[in-house]
Amino acid sequence: MKHLARENFVYTMDQSNNPAIRVKSGDQIVVDTYDCFENQITSEKTNFDSIDWNRVNPATGPIFVEDAEKGDILKVRIDDIEIGERGVMVTGPGLGVMGHRMENFNVKMIPVQDGKAVFDKKLSIPLNPMIGVIGVAPENEGISCGTPGAHGGNMDTKEVTTGATLYFPVFHEGALLSLGDLHAAMGDGEVSVSGIEIPATVKITVEVVKGQSISYPFLENEAGLTALVSKETLDEAADTAVELMIDFIHEQAGLTLSELTMLMSATGQVQVGQIVDPLKTAKFHVPRYVLEAYGVKVFGES
Amino acid sequence: MKHLARENFVYTMDQSNNPAIRVKSGDQIVVDTYDCFENQITSEKTNFDSIDWNRVNPATGPIFVEDAEKGDILKVRIDDIEIGERGVMVTGPGLGVMGHRMENFNVKMIPVQDGKAVFDKKLSIPLNPMIGVIGVAPENEGISCGTPGAHGGNMDTKEVTTGATLYFPVFHEGALLSLGDLHAAMGDGEVSVSGIEIPATVKITVEVVKGQSISYPFLENEAGLTALVSKETLDEAADTAVELMIDFIHEQAGLTLSELTMLMSATGQVQVGQIVDPLKTAKFHVPRYVLEAYGVKVFGES
Numbered sequence: 164m165k166h167l168a169r170e171n172f173v174y175t176m177d178q179s180n181n182p183a184i185r186v187k188s189g190d191q192i193v194v195d196t197y198d199c200f201e202n203q204i205t206s207e208k209t210n211f212d213s214i215d216w217n218r219v220n221p222a223t224g225p226i227f228v229e230d231a232e233k234g235d236i237l238k239v240r241i242d243d244i245e246i247g248e249r250g251v252m253v254t255g256p257g258l259g260v261m262g263h264r265m266e267n268f269n270v271k272m273i274p275v276q277d278g279k280a281v282f283d284k285k286l287s288i289p290l291n292p293m294i295g296v297i298g299v300a301p302e303n304e305g306i307s308c309g310t311p312g313a314h315g316g317n318m319d320t321k322e323v324t325t326g327a328t329l330y331f332p333v334f335h336e337g338a339l340l341s342l343g344d345l346h347a348a349m350g351d352g353e354v355s356v357s358g359i360e361i362p363a364t365v366k367i368t369v370e371v372v373k374g375q376s377i378s379y380p381f382l383e384n385e386a387g388l389t390a391l392v393s394k395e396t397l398d399e400a401a402d403t404a405v406e407l408m409i410d411f412i413h414e415q416a417g418l419t420l421s422e423l424t425m426l427m428s429a430t431g432q433v434q435v436g437q438i439v440d441p442l443k444t445a446k447f448h449v450p451r452y453v454l455e456a457y458g459v460k461v462f463g464e465s
Numbered sequence: 466m467k468h469l470a471r472e473n474f475v476y477t478m479d480q481s482n483n484p485a486i487r488v489k490s491g492d493q494i495v496v497d498t499y500d501c502f503e504n505q506i507t508s509e510k511t512n513f514d515s516i517d518w519n520r521v522n523p524a525t526g527p528i529f530v531e532d533a534e535k536g537d538i539l540k541v542r543i544d545d546i547e548i549g550e551r552g553v554m555v556t557g558p559g560l561g562v563m564g565h566r567m568e569n570f571n572v573k574m575i576p577v578q579d580g581k582a583v584f585d586k587k588l589s590i591p592l593n594p595m596i597g598v599i600g601v602a603p604e605n606e607g608i609s610c611g612t613p614g615a616h617g618g619n620m621d622t623k624e625v626t627t628g629a630t631l632y633f634p635v636f637h638e639g640a641l642l643s644l645g646d647l648h649a650a651m652g653d654g655e656v657s658v659s660g661i662e663i664p665a666t667v668k669i670t671v672e673v674v675k676g677q678s679i680s681y682p683f684l685e686n687e688a689g690l691t692a693l694v695s696k697e698t699l700d701e702a703a704d705t706a707v708e709l710m711i712d713f714i715h716e717q718a719g720l721t722l723s724e725l726t727m728l729m730s731a732t733g734q735v736q737v738g739q740i741v742d743p744l745k746t747a748k749f750h751v752p753r754y755v756l757e758a759y760g761v762k763v764f765g766e767s
Contacts, residue, residue: 252727260707261726269723280731283724286758288731352735352749354707355726397699401740405562405656421571422585424563424657425554429582429590433654433737438703447654456588 169195172221177305178335182227188371196343198360211268220308224341231338236372243366244292250359259356295344302334311393319437330381353437372463387451393442400445416457471497474523479607484529490673498645500662513570522610526643533640538674545668546594552661561658595626597646604636613695621739632683655739674765689753695744702747718759
């Protein structure tokens with residue numbers, strides 16, 4: 164099994180980044196990650212000013228996947244996530260939904276014990292370990308690992324977890340996949356601007372899918388298929404996610420556009436990834452029983 | 466038990482509407498409803514032009530609840546929903562997320578059989594019967610039953626179903642509650658502009674809560690507490706729902722604003738009601754285990 168240490172990272176997803184490792188389609192890779200503050204926050208007394216804000220959202224990578232070429236799809240299965248022993252949350256002026264009402268930067272250390280995140284004496288939070296940042300080199304100029312987009316990136320979406328398979332557009336040779344910014348737990352929206360940020364070890368399997376293209380990431384899990392779109396507004400992101408999914412299903416389902424749109428209205432789910440990053444992420448989810456009823460094959464299925 | 470027939474309805478929620486029935490706090494009421502087209506669509510051959518579009522979204526009511534005064538909260542428990550035998554869906558030019566790609570108005574009749582909505586030979590959809598339109602007379606001018614707002618109205622939110630309790634701001638004496646626009650099933654977003662529209666009989670219990678006020682509807686169910694906010698954009702609606710919920714919990718929880726915001730980021734869920742009505746509806750949901758851990762009492766609980 165290939166291994167990529169966390170010291171191999173980027174702050175920007177960019178076609179010009181040198182590969183940290185080269186792998187073949189079908190390879191499994193173990194990837195170590197820093198937390199989103201590059202492990203700089205070590206206590207609740209850490210000051211906002213003492214943090215180097217140029218060192219946030221390091222994503223381990225990039226991973227060069229052989230045979231991945233522009234116009235292909237990169238399939239990434241998340242096989243396992245092992246999180247660290249202590250997480251951290253932050254909020255403050257200008258950060259997140261309540262940033263306009265915050266006067267100070269605040270830090271909270273959150274130990275992970277017995278399968279829960281210990282928020283305080285009254286409450287331990289069930290874990291939902293997930294990957295905040297995962298994506299490929301974007302089509303044009305480099306994009307900070309703190310920002311999501313068509314290439315993936317900082318989507319902060321809680322379904323990006325063990326058992327899920329992500330599909331990314333490939334814009335450049337090798338795809339140049341990177342990932343980091345793990346959370347021990349996060350709710351849809353990520354309203355304070357942070358999940359429970361934590362270092363981790365992630366096991367993934369990568370595969371190149373030829374002969375099909377996508378314009379935004381999709382996610383497949385037991386529940387079904389989800390389009391993940393990031394835009395300036397949640398409204399635009401939601402509308403685009405719905406339209407991309409309808410166009411994908413329409414090619415295969417044998418329904419008129421009107422029938423399919425009605426079907427999506429009755430069974431599809433518009434959901435929220437996050438509303439606090441530079442772009443916002445919406446999801447449109449279609450349950451598996453609907454895909455199966457109409458024989459819809461997901462990318463790369465024969 | 467009191468009974469209100471569907472022939473008692475309004476197209477606009479308005480303080481000047483004459484009460485259709487007067488009930489006491491604590492009364493249970495059975496309310497019959499038309500579908501959102503006032504049962505005008507009787508076949509898939511129904512033309513767009515043959516429908517009287519002034520006769521849409523009739524809401525049965527208004528119900529005058531004695532002792533309800535401006536500044537109170539009206540608590541409405543949904544005890545039971547019994548839907549009809551056949552639903553209808555529509556989409557067309559200018560309607561819903563795909564309206565810009567539709568050339569014709571399309572109608573689909575959907576029979577309800579054996580506890581499922583029969584979409585076609587390939588797929589029957591599990592039912593999730595819910596109330597699309599429910600609300601009180603708004604604070605100022607009347608609002609069409611097709612539009613949601615601080616008074617409730619056309620929120621098209623799938624959690625508005627049996628077992629849920631809704632809390633509405635009371636703006637006028639008697640509150641003037643009306644409801645209609647039932648769906649046999651609907652997904653978050655209601656992307657085609659219709660759920661599976663269907664006539665129904667709804668059983669509710671109303672209660673006046675004194676000494677507390679709210680500015681938007683809240684919904685309580687087994688899962689927890691949800692703020693329901695409708696605004697021009699999903700972004701504004703989501704931000705407001707988060708802030709209202711945080712302010713409500715903050716009064717009771719004994720956490721700083723920063724701590725509570727972080728807690729909401731890790732455990733709260735920003736969700737979508739609908740994105741196709743004149744205003745869009747977002748939800749912010751807080752799980753029950755969080756409320757219980759901090760001893761947060763919902764409106765009217767002692």
